[in-house]
Amino acid sequence: MQDRFNVTPWEARGKIDYDKLIQEFGVERLTPELISRMGRLAGGLHPLLRRNFFFAHRDLNLVLDDYEAGRGFFLYTGRAPSNSPMHIAHIVPFIVTKWFQEKFKVNVYIEIPDEEKFLAKKVESLEEVEPYVKQDILNIIALGFDEDKTFIFRDTEYISKMYRPAVKIARLINFSIAKAVFGFDGETSIGLIFYPSLQIVPTLFEEKRPLIPCGIDQDPYFRLQRDIAPRLGKHKTAEILSKLVWGLTGPETKMSASEPETAVLLNDPPGIVKRKIMNAYTGGRASIEEQKRLGGVPEVCTVFHWYSVLFEDDDKNLEERFWACKTGKLLCGECKAELIRRINRFLEQHRENAKKAEEKMHLYLYDGKLAQEMWNWNFK
Ligand code: SF4
Numbered sequence: 001m002q003d004r005f006n007v008t009p010w011e012a013r014g015k016i017d018y019d020k021l022i023q024e025f026g027v028e029r030l031t032p033e034l035i036s037r038m039g040r041l042a043g044g045l046h047p048l049l050r051r052n053f054f055f056a057h058r059d060l061n062l063v064l065d066d067y068e069a070g071r072g073f074f075l076y077t078g079r080a081p082s083n084s085p086m087h088i089a090h091i092v093p094f095i096v097t098k099w100f101q102e103k104f105k106v107n108v109y110i111e112i113p114d115e116e117k118f119l120a121k122k123v124e125s126l127e128e129v130e131p132y133v134k135q136d137i138l139n140i141i142a143l144g145f146d147e148d149k150t151f152i153f154r155d156t157e158y159i160s161k162m163y164r165p166a167v168k169i170a171r172l173i174n175f176s177i178a179k180a181v182f183g184f185d186g187e188t189s190i191g192l193i194f195y196p197s198l199q200i201v202p203t204l205f206e207e208k209r210p211l212i213p214c215g216i217d218q219d220p221y222f223r224l225q226r227d228i229a230p231r232l233g234k235h236k237t238a239e240i241l242s243k244l245v246w247g248l249t250g251p252e253t254k255m256s257a258s259e260p261e262t263a264v265l266l267n268d269p270p271g272i273v274k275r276k277i278m279n280a281y282t283g284g285r286a287s288i289e290e291q292k293r294l295g296g297v298p299e300v301c302t303v304f305h306w307y308s309v310l311f312e313d314d315d316k317n318l319e320e321r322f323w324a325c326k327t328g329k330l331l332c333g334e335c336k337a338e339l340i341r342r343i344n345r346f347l348e349q350h351r352e353n354a355k356k357a358e359e360k361m362h363l364y365l366y367d368g369k370l371a372q373e374m375w376n377w378n379f380k
Contacts, residue, residue: 015252018055018216018243025219027056027241037064042103047313048096048242056216058226059238063211067104073209073238075100076202078111081136083128087263088310088343089245089255094143095310096213096242101146107370108145109202112137112154116199119191126156134361135354139266141364142353148369155198162201165379169204170197172228181220200225204379209235216241245309248280251300266351270344277303277340283325284332295328303332303339311342 022029030052039045041064048054063073077097079090094110101108114133117123137152155162175193178184184193199221203210212222219241226236247253247262255263264273283297283304298304304325312318324330365371 030057046099054240054242056241063238066209073211074106074206075108076210076212079136080113080116081129081132082117083123084257085265085267086139087255087257087265093214098143108150110152111202114154114156119189119195138354138357141357147363150364151370151374152364165201165204166197169200203237204234210237212239215244246302246305248302250281273343274340277336282332292328296325298322298325
């Protein structure tokens, strides 16, 4: 019997069947033709795109048409701060967003909905989230966004600019539709029912077509945007959608900061990273003798998955690791030890970048070229 699964912007339960999600959400699969067209225009492809980790889209072909015709496009993504630090999976959409910015020289808008987790009752107070807001912003800047083409804004601060478009959006969305898309029920706070309007606002920031790189779990917001955008005389948003990075507890599970053993947090010290990876679910056999005789099963191994998503850029090396595992030449202890080294090296560098980002944070929020334009923005 097929495992039941449920994917919403707030949680993912069960073993996710991505083919089914494509059908249920009504998105399109990324075809090899579209991927190579993107690669041709960008002069290469990021491993996350090359390896089909981003696997579905809406209107990506139109974004590329706009680019080729000189009309351009813009990028929009976001991060809802919680009461714990970001983990490795949280940075995946930002890595790809930054890649798009670099290759296509376009503006990026990054929403920090510092009220979302509170309204969704995932945290008890707004104050609980506060210490993580700044750190999340620094973690995002640390990935290397262009300070003159990037605007990062938190909802509770930028609301005076967002409220006018938000009410225009909110009026166009009936409760019955929002309920069907998000599964709202009698326990849902009325704040969360209004909140999707705020998440849609940045899709209206420019007259160009917005492209949103995100996990497929975030698609429902933009399905609503696509319903109402033509009535506001705006572009329907395009999306490029990723699978979810596996948690360390098993294939097709989701990393969750509230279940620390599923994820590596960006502030985990080396010893904690080591413990988490050593305890990770693998495709290894019960004994070394068996592993050598039968080989491992990288297809279900979370360690191999992490290599393929973030910690091995070279396709040839990744393939070699796959076959070394399959043929029993590679043992899990050695394979995990190398992953631990790579994660710790990455985290050390990332934390250094985040520290340096503090000095220039004001450029992304207030003083950079795009930030200044946006503080003068008036929605018509
Ligand atoms: Fe996974 Fe590596 Fe063990 Fe193979 S050798 S099962 S890839 S941890």
